Amino acid sequence: MHAIEETQLEPGDGALLLANLTKVRTDIDRAVRHAGREPQSVALLCASKTQSAERIEQVILAGHRLFGENRVQEAKAKWPDLQARYPDVELHLIGPLQTNKVRDAIRLFDVIETLDRENLAEALAQESAKLGRSPKLYVEVNTGAEPQKAGILAQDADAFIAKCRGLGLDIVGLMCVPPVDQQASPHFALLSQIARRNGLTRLSMGMSADFALAIQLGSTEVRVGTAIFGHRPA
Template sequence: MATDDPASSLAAVRATIARAAALADRKPDAVTLIAISKTKAAADITPLLTAGQRVFGENRVQEAYDKWPALRDAFPHSVLHLVGQLQSNKAEDAVALFDAIHSVDRPSLVTALARAMERQDRRPDCFLQVNIGDEAQKGGCPIAALPALLTVAQDADLPIAGLMAVPPAETEAAPYFALLAKLARDHGLGGLSMGMSGDYETAVMLGATHVRIGSALFGARA
């Protein structure tokens, strides 16, 4: 739960990650905390940067361009992840700005990203997004299509860091996290981007390497 003091909220989330990691016999530094700063102004983000948080996540390319160049001038060691859906025509901009992209979910996007990376000589980490709950309204490739998508990504020499998923809302997340972890193991992938403010402890215990935390750091969204 976020407090009025960003440093306290950050410390509380980090302590929870450490506790969950210990229960799973994992090291806390095996888990990257991504502070989800979508819809938040630079003035809301700066206190967390000042408190030592360096990895942030945004949902939209244009929103990130509006605020992060100035923030990075002030905090040059900050790291930016794109966690929202990405249109292929925004691939060039995404490769230029982001250090990791969590929503690679179709061959056309793989192609666009590979071309952008070659042109820019810049290679952000990529996570293949899986529609783990088979939900029509959500992004991500179907589970059955994952092997083919991974092959396309590997053939394009995309830097694949692992898998990402968002379990269905209002359900127990653990089975979906466990399934994503199994899919990653089956395909020889080490990264697992899973877990948000309401379920990141469970995600860490089931192997998450990246957790995406918004409201527990920034408070409830408007």
């Protein structure tokens, strides 16, 4: 594991992160109330892609415990020590997963949100059996049928979920990323419909720019990075 170096933050950065986190939480609470939903029915996942362990730790010290990373290799470089120091943190993989990274992903992540193809489902089932550890899984649905984007097509989702369950995988929810050039509402509504007919209660949908809309349409987890950490480093 890589040791966490002594925290080196820009002056005032910790206070800025706390202010951003507080504002996002307040905005989520407001959206939940506006939608007539129960308090605490929507979780905030802090998307910490490209962020240093030092900045992430500031958010942990503010009391937050749910984070998401996009890349297995990046997460391996900074999260093991954080997990050792804060064992109650829950870490999600919210980026694409290659089959050759499955073993590392199972060891590192509590939840994998980007299950999107049969060979990945088979690899997850095999490695989970070998390691004796089974992360919870979300199926990623390509609601916009975008050829450049990962995810099961909406019309294939029911059969894929059944296939994954047949492999013994712990499918608990669905995830989507709507097309950037389209209104998000139909995509969030479609994901909710697929979840209902498959008996799934967790929906990971909505990011910094559209989480209020996602909450109105049933999201149980919003993935927010920029609004908390600022624009990602190049």
